[in-house]
Amino acid sequence: MRLIHGLPLIVALAGCSQTPVTPAGGARTIVPTVPTVTSQVEVFNHLPKDFDRSAWLFAQLETVPAIRSAKVAPARLELNDGQMSGYTGCNGVFGSYQRENTRIQFTGAGISRRFCTELADQEKRMLDVLSRTRFGMIAKANGYLLLLDENKAILAELLPMPPKDN
Template sequence: MKRLTITALLLSSLFGCASQSDSATEAKTLDLQGNWHIEYIGDMPVIDYSPAKVMFQEEGKLSGNTSCNQFFGSYQQQGESLTISPAGTTMKACVDALMEQEQRTMQALSKVTQARMNKGRLEFLDQASGVVMILTKMD
């Protein structure tokens, strides 16, 4: 009986520790602040030397370059949950390839629901956990 009680106590303390570390992991928030170069939109790499980037600022402010134009907006982050709300862009014309890439960038940003780090890269994910964009830190 004594052995059963000790075993039960050990198991409960192990499970208690596991759930505490899981909670701590879930609560951990990615540090997004700074400049991030867009490397991939969906499964397509961005055009070489493209200025496409996202800049996360304090107080939920967001800006960047969609390949041709500047954009601005806001973001909300809680753990790995991320919502990006582009509010506006400049309206200059560029070569067709950059304009197409710009459209893909804006569409991808509007689909983002999660962010995670994977092998040193920031991945933006959609509702189905599909990767919609891959970025690397510029700072």
């Protein structure tokens, strides 16, 4: 008896769904059933003066949170006047970068050769992000460094590391 009471609701909901539209040319256009969302992040139009001597912790790589645990040192990126170094959580990373205003490109990235099964995906994402980065911008809301691709889509978010005591 419960199924019969639920049947009118199912029929009513089925009437609300949208079906694909097929134009005369035969191409199929799918009409979304929910609105799409575009996020925007306010950024500064310049990088700070000390950017070329800064250090950052990866918070997120390609929408995946960076691995944090007591057993693993966090993934990080250090910039020093055109030289880049860092740590994937397993291996050291090194290379160089060129920067003009907010345009930035990492080149010649090398990596040490330890194999860490649990960090292999993160390491691959980090190297991919570095190779695809074309812009670096600072988010106004939290001071994070955003690494962006050519279309200014966010590839990674990094938290500023406190300066080292000398």
